[in-house]
Amino acid sequence: MLSKLAAIQRAISWIVAHIEEGFGAIAISAICLLIFVQIILREADLPMAWMEETAVYLYVAFAFIVAAVATRQRGHLVVEVLPLLIRKKLALDIIHFSLQLLSLLLVGLFAYLSYHYMIYSWGLPGYAPASRFHLGIPKSFLFIGALLMTGHYLAIVIKDAAKLKRQHPQPRR
Numbered sequence: 001m002l003s004k005l006a007a008i009q010r011a012i013s014w015i016v017a018h019i020e021e022g023f024g025a026i027a028i029s030a031i032c033l034l035i036f037v038q039i040i041l042r043e044a045d046l047p048m049a050w051m052e053e054t055a056v057y058l059y060v061a062f063a064f065i066v067a068a069v070a071t072r073q074r075g076h077l078v079v080e081v082l083p084l085l086i087r088k089k090l091a092l093d094i095i096h097f098s099l100q101l102l103s104l105l106l107v108g109l110f111a112y113l114s115y116h117y118m119i120y121s122w123g124l125p126g127y128a129p130a131s132r133f134h135l136g137i138p139k140s141f142l143f144i145g146a147l148l149m150t151g152h153y154l155a156i157v158i159k160d161a162a163k164l165k166r167q168h169p170q171p172r173r
C-alpha cells in the first residue's frame with residue numbers, strides 16, 4: 001500500500017515539476033519577447049503599453065513559480081553553519097526537520113492568507129489600464145505559488161520524517 005502511494009507521489013511530483021519548469025520557461029521567453037518587441041516599437045514611435053504591462057504580470061507569475069521550483073529543490077532554507085557547530089547527527093537532523101516543518105507552517109499560512117486576498121481581489125472591479133486584465137489575475141499568482149510551495153514543503157516534511165525514523169530508530173525496550 002505504501003509503495004503504491006509512494007509511486008503515485010513520485011508521478012505527481014514529476015508532472016508538477018515539469019509543469020512548473022515548462023511554465024517558467026514559457027513565461028521568461030514571453031517576457032523577453034514582449035520587452036524586445038516593445039523596444040522596437042518604441043523606437044518606431046509605436047509604443048504599446050499593454051506589452052509592458054503584460055510583461056510585468058508575467059514576471060510576477062514567473063517569480064512565484066520559480067519560488068515553488070526553489071522550494072522543490074530545497075533551495076530556500078539551507079543552514080550551512082549548523083554542521084560546523086553541532087556534531088551530533090541526530091540533533092542536526094532534528095533541527096533540519098524542525099526548520100522544514102516551520103517553513104511548511106509559514107508557507108501554509110501564506111497560502112491561506114493569499115487565498116483570501118485572491119478572492120477579495122476578484123470581487124473588486126479593478127482592471128489594468130493598458131492591457132485591461134482584471135487585477136485579480138496577478139494576485140492569483142500569489143495563491144498559486146504559495147499552494148505549490150506548500151505542497152512541496154509537505155512532501156519534504158514527509159520525506160524527512162521517514163528519513164529521520166529510518167536513520168535514527170528508537171531503541172526497543
